Amino acid sequence: MGKDSLTITDNRTGKGYEVPLRHGTIRAMDLRQVKTSPDDFGLMAYDPGYTNTASCESRITFIDGDKGILEYRGYPIEQLAEQGRYLETTYLLLNGELPTAAELAGWVRDVTHHTIVHENVKELMGGFRYDAHPMGMLMSTVAALSTFYPEARHVRDKAVRRRQIVRLIAKMPTLAAFAYRRSVGLPFVYPDNDLSYCGNFLQMMYRVSEARYHVNPVLERALEVLFILHADHEQNCSTSAVRSVGSSESDPYSATAAGIGALYGPLHGGANEQVLRMLKEIGSKDKVPAFIKEVKESGGEVRLMGFGHRVYKNYDPRAKIIKRMADQVFEVTGRNPLLEIALELERIALSDDYFLKRKLYPNVDFYSGLMYQAMGFPVDMFPVLFAIPRTSGWLAQWEEMLEDKDQKIARPRQVFLGPPRREYLPLEARSGAAALAVL
Ligand code: CMC
Numbered sequence: 001m002g003k004d005s006l007t008i009t010d011n012r013t014g015k016g017y018e019v020p021l022r023h024g025t026i027r028a029m030d031l032r033q034v035k036t037s038p039d040d041f042g043l044m045a046y047d048p049g050y051t052n053t054a055s056c057e058s059r060i061t062f063i064d065g066d067k068g069i070l071e072y073r074g075y076p077i078e079q080l081a082e083q084g085r086y087l088e089t090t091y092l093l094l095n096g097e098l099p100t101a102a103e104l105a106g107w108v109r110d111v112t113h114h115t116i117v118h119e120n121v122k123e124l125m126g127g128f129r130y131d132a133h134p135m136g137m138l139m140s141t142v143a144a145l146s147t148f149y150p151e152a153r154h155v156r157d158k159a160v161r162r163r164q165i166v167r168l169i170a171k172m173p174t175l176a177a178f179a180y181r182r183s184v185g186l187p188f189v190y191p192d193n194d195l196s197y198c199g200n201f202l203q204m205m206y207r208v209s210e211a212r213y214h215v216n217p218v219l220e221r222a223l224e225v226l227f228i229l230h231a232d233h234e235q236n237c238s239t240s241a242v243r244s245v246g247s248s249e250s251d252p253y254s255a256t257a258a259g260i261g262a263l264y265g266p267l268h269g270g271a272n273e274q275v276l277r278m279l280k281e282i283g284s285k286d287k288v289p290a291f292i293k294e295v296k297e298s299g300g301e302v303r304l305m306g307f308g309h310r311v312y313k314n315y316d317p318r319a320k321i322i323k324r325m326a327d328q329v330f331e332v333t334g335r336n337p338l339l340e341i342a343l344e345l346e347r348i349a350l351s352d353d354y355f356l357k358r359k360l361y362p363n364v365d366f367y368s369g370l371m372y373q374a375m376g377f378p379v380d381m382f383p384v385l386f387a388i389p390r391t392s393g394w395l396a397q398w399e400e401m402l403e404d405k406d407q408k409i410a411r412p413r414q415v416f417l418g419p420p421r422r423e424y425l426p427l428e429a430r431s432g433a434a435a436l437a438v439l
Contacts, residue, residue, distance in 0.1 A: 004020060004021045004022070005018050005019060005020050005021055006018070006019045006020075006021055006026055007019075008031075008034060010034050010036075012036050013036055015034075017030075017033060017034055019031070023057070025054055028044070028045050028053070031043040031044060031045060032044070044413050044415070046415055049310075050235075050240070051310070054235075055235060055240065055243070055410075056235065056243065056400075056401065056404065056406075056407065057404070057406070058234060058235070058397070058400060059073070059096065059400070060072065060073060060093060060232060060234065060393070060396050060397060060400060061073075061093075061232045061233060061234040061393070062074070062234075063233070063234055063311050063312070065309070065311035065312045065313050065314065066313050066314060067314060068312060068314035068315050068316065068317050068320075069317065070233075070317050070318065072089065072092055072093055072231065072232060073092050073093065073096055073097070075092065075098075077228075077229065077317055077318065077321070078317065078321060080092075080228050081225050081228050081229055081321050084228055085224060085228075086197055086198065086224045086227040086228050086231070086389065087104070087107060087108050087111060087197050088104055089227075089228050089231050089392070090107075090111075090169055090231065090392035090396075091103065091104065091107050093231060093232055093392050093393055093396040094165065094392065094395065094396045094399070108197075110166050110170075111166055111169055111170045111197065112170070112193050112197075112200075113170075113193070114166050114167050114170035114171065115170045115171060115173070115174050115191035115193070115200065116171075116174070116190065116191055117145075117171050117174050117175065117178070118148050120148075121141055121144070121145075121148075121175070121178070122178065122188055124140070124141055124144055125137060125141065125178050125179065125182045125188075126182065128140075128182060130183075130185070131183070132182070132183065133183075133380055134176070134179035134180055134182075134183055134380050134381055134384050135179075135260065135263075135264045135270075135380070135383045135384050135387070136264075137175075137178075137179035137182065137183075138172075138175055138176055138179050138260055138384055138387060139257050139260040139261055139264065140257070141175050141178075141179070142168070142172075142175065142253055142256050142257045142260060143253060143254055143257035144253075145167070145168075145171070145253040146251045146253035146254055149163075149164060149167065149251075149253070151163075152164045152251035152252060152253060153249075153250070153251045155246070155249050155250075155251065155252070155402055156249075156402070161252070161399060161402070164251070164252045164253070165252065165395045165399070168252060168253070168256055168391055168395060169391055169392055169395070172387070172388045172391050173191075173197065173200065173201035173204065173388055174191055174204060176201070176381070176384045176385070176387070176388055177189065177201060177204035177205045178204075179384065180205055180378075180381055180384070181204075181205075183378075183380065184378075186208070188204075189203065189204045189205075189207045190204075191204060192204075192213075195215060196215075196220065196224075197224075197227075198220050198221075198223040198224045198227065199215040199220045201223070201388070202215050202216075202219065202220060202223065203215060205376075205377075206376065216332060218328055218329065218331070218332045219329065219332060219333070219375055222325055222328065222329045222371065222375070223375070225321065225322075225325060226322070226368060226371065226372075226385070226389075227388065227389035228389070229318040229321060229322065229364060229389075230318075230364070230368075230385075230386055230389040230390055231389045231390065231392050231393050232390070232392070232393025232396065232397070233390075233393065234311075235397075236268065236310075237262045237263075237265070237267075237268045238259040238260070238261075238262035238263040238268060238269065238390065238394065239259065239390075239393060239394055239397050240262075241258045241259050241261065241262035242255045242256060242258060242259040242394040242397060242398050243255075243397055243398065243401045243410065244258075244410040245258040246398045246401055246402065247401060247407060247408065247409045247410040248409050248410075249402075252395060252398060255394070255398055256391060256394055256395070259387075259390070259391075259394045260387050263383055263386055263387055263390065264383055266305075269382075269383040269386040269387065269390070270382075270383050271305055271306060271363070271365040272306065272364075272365035272366075272368045272369035272372070272382045272383075272386070273369065273379050273380070273382045273383060274305040274306075274365075275305045275306040275342075275365055275366055275369045275370075276338065276369040276370070276373060276379050276382070277305075277379070278291075278304075278305045278306075279338040279341045279342055279345075279370075280338065282341050282345075283341075284341065285340050285341055285344045288341060288344045288345050288348055289348060291345075292304070292345070292348050292349060292352065295354075296352075296354045304345065304349060304355075304360070305365070305366075306362060306363055306365045306366030306367075306369075307349060307355065307360045307361065307362060307363065307366065308358070308360040308361075308363065309361075309363045312361065312363065313359035313361075314359070314361060315361045315362065316361060316362060316363040316364050318363075318364040319361075319362040319363055319364050319366055319367055322364065322367040322368055322371060323362075323367050325371070326339070326367060326370065326371060329371050329374055329375065330374060333374040333375060333376075334374070335374075336370045336371075336373055336374045338370055338373070339370055342366065342367065342370060346362055346366070368382070368385075369382055372385055
C-alpha cells in the first residue's frame with residue numbers, strides 16, 4: 001500500500017495490518033480484520049460521545065474549532081451574518097449555492113405560503129397544561145405534523161421531501177409563537193404574509209389588539225442575524241439525533257422532533273436559558289469572583305454556562321458577532337442589567353488559568369440569552385428560538401444523509417460488560433440483591 005495508509009501492529013499476535021487512509025480517517029470497519037483467532041469478533045473503536053469519530057462525510061458546514069472558524073457551504077459566518085438574510089441562508093444550506101434573485105423570490109414565496117398550520121394544531125396546543133414548557137409543546141406538535149402529511153414517509157422521493165422541508169421551515173415560527181401564546185394565555189395570531197420571516201414571527205409573538213403590528217426594524221434584523229448564526233453547526237448532538245432517527249427512513253417531522261428533543265437539554269440548546277438563570281443567581285458584578293471560585297472547586301459539577309464547546313477551543317465566532325450586535329439591540333430595548341455580570345464573568349474567566357488551560361471560551365449561548373431577553377422573549381422560549389433556525393440545518397443534513405450512498409441505519413456497537421450467560425432463577429430462589437440495585 002502507498003503512503004496514504006496506516007500500519008497497525010497487533011502486539012497480541014505480532015501481526016501487522018495496512019489500513020487505507022482517506023481524508024485523514026480510517027474506516028472503523030477496517031479494524032475488524034484485526035483478530036487474535038478466526039472466531040474473534042475483531043477490533044472495534046470505543047468512542048463514547050463520538051469525540052473522535054466521523055459519522056458521515058458532509059459538504060454543508062465547516063468548523064475549525066482551534067481557529068474559531070465557521071462556514072456554511074464555504075461562506076464565512078461573519079459575511080452571511082452581516083450581508084445575508086435568513087431565508088437566503090436556508091436556501092444555501094439546502095442547495096449548496098446562494099440563490100439568484102429569481103430563485104430567492106421563489107423560495108421566499110414558497111416558505112411564506114406554508115406558514116399556516118391546520119386548525120387542529122390549535123386544539124393540540126390547547127391540550128397542554130397551562131404551564132407547559134414551550135419546547136415540549138413545539139416538540140410534540142412538530143411530531144404531530146407527520147399525521148397531517150402522511151406522504152412525508154416517502155423519504156426517497158425528492159419532490160415529497162422538498163415539500164416537507166418547505167412546510168417545516170415555514171411552520172416552525174407559527175408553532176413556536178402558538179406555544180408561547182398558549183403558555184401566557186393569549187389568543188393565537190395567524191401569520192401575516194406581507195411580513196418577512198422574522199417580522200412575521202415577531203408579530204405572531206407580540207401582537208395584541210392593534211390592527212397592524214409595527215415590527216421594529218432593528219429587532220427584526222437582530223433576530224435575523226441570530227437565526228443565521230444558529231442555522232447549522234455540523235454534527236452536533238441534535239443534528240446527530242436527526243440523522244440517526246432519519247436513517248431508519250422515518251419521516252422528517254419525527255426526525256425533527258427528535259432534534260428538538262436533543263436540543264432541549266441544558267448542555268445543548270437549553271444552555272442560554274441556563275446562562276440567564278446563572279446570571280440572575282449570581283445577582284451582581286461583585287459576586288462574580290465567588291462564583292468563579294465555586295465553579296473551579298466543584299470538580300466539574302458547577303459549570304460556567306455558556307462557556308466551553310466540544311469543537312471550539314477558541315472564542316466561538318457566533319458569540320463574537322452577537323456581542324458586537326448587542327449594543328444596537330440595547331439601544332432600542334434598553335441595556336440588559338445582567339450584561340454587566342456577563343462581561344465581568346467573561347473578563348475574569350478569560351484571565352483565569354482554569355479556563356485557559358481547558359480552552360473554555362464563551363460560546364454562542366453566552367450572549368444570545370441576554371439579547372433574547374432584552375427583545376422580550378421569556379427564558380422558556382430561548383431553546384425554541386434555537387430550534388426555529390436550526391430546523392434548516394437539520395433538514396439539509398437529513399437530506400444529505402438520505403442521498404449519501406455510504407449511509408446506513410445508525411446502529412452503534414457496544415462493549416458488553418454485563419454478566420455472562422446464566423440460568424433463569426424462579427422467584428423464590430432469588431436473594432433480592434438485584435431489587436435493591438434497581439431501587
Ligand atoms: N464550566 C466549567 N468547567 C467546564 C465547562 C464549563 N462551562 N465546560 C467544560 N468544563 C471543564 C470540565 O469540567 C472538564 O474539566 P476536567 O478536565 O478537569 O474534568 C473540561 O472542562 C472538559 O469538559 P468536558 O465536559 O469533557 O467537555 P465536552 O466537550 O464534553 O463538553 C460542553 C462540552 C459544551 C458540554 C461543556 O463545555 C459544557 O457543559 N458547557 C456548558 C454548557 C454550554 O454552554 N453548552 C452550550 C454549548 S454551545 C451551543 C451548542 O452548540 O449546543
